[in-house]
Amino acid sequence: MSTIKIGVLTASDRASAGVYDDLSGPAIVETLKRYLKSEWQPVYRLISDDRPTIERELIQLIDGEGCCLVVTTGGTGPAPRDVTPEATEAVCDKLLPGFGELMRSVSLRYVPTAILSRQTAGTRGRGLIINLPGKPKSIRECLEAVFPAVPYCIDLIGGPYLEVDPAVIQAFRPRS
């Protein structure tokens, strides 16, 4: 069986220029390592907040690398250079607005500025794309909320069976 691949894409002008280290991409990898019992391999990309580049990388991660899941971080806010949701929507066949709704709602427990994130999710073929905000601490806050629905979503789109560690996070599969 082929290895399960998960894309981790950081969109940040400053992190990609080396002004600061990207802490959010590695935080996604670490969080997923804790959640998943299935063998998997991260495919990491660090790019600037440039819409054509984000779209190209999302397409490459799913169509080229065969990632069943791509988690992005950064570029979800209202600033002029924040375009990750637009790039996500442009490459997806179907949008899943419930992901953004839930993450914003849960994030409000942590910061009143949670409503500034336009983060969304959607599917492209057999891949699921989920946007997270740029702040390193938001990674865990957001993934914890939506991850229980992720394995079943990937089942439904014909991706690999993701097994989670039930001591860390519960996956909900209504039909199993």
Ligand SMILES: Nc1ncnc2c1ncn2[C@@H]1O[C@H](COP(=O)(O)OP(=O)(O)OP(=O)(O)O)[C@@H](O)[C@H]1O
């Ligand atoms: N990938 C990241 N790694 C580490 N820290 C980050 C990252 N993204 C954001 N931050 C931190 O959160 C703060 C606010 O995030 P902001 O949304 O302005 O970042 P950004 O959009 O990635 O930055 P840029 O404007 O350079 O693209 C940043 O000043 C930085 O301290």
Ligand SMILES: Nc1nc2c(c(=O)[nH]1)N[C@H]1C(S)=C(S)[C@@H](COP(=O)(O)O)O[C@H]1N2
């Ligand atoms: N869980 C969580 N969500 C959060 C935050 C956070 O710290 N934790 N920061 C908010 C802030 S301050 C902004 S501006 C938006 C967008 O961030 P981004 O442009 O880095 O994606 O996410 C929001 N969502």
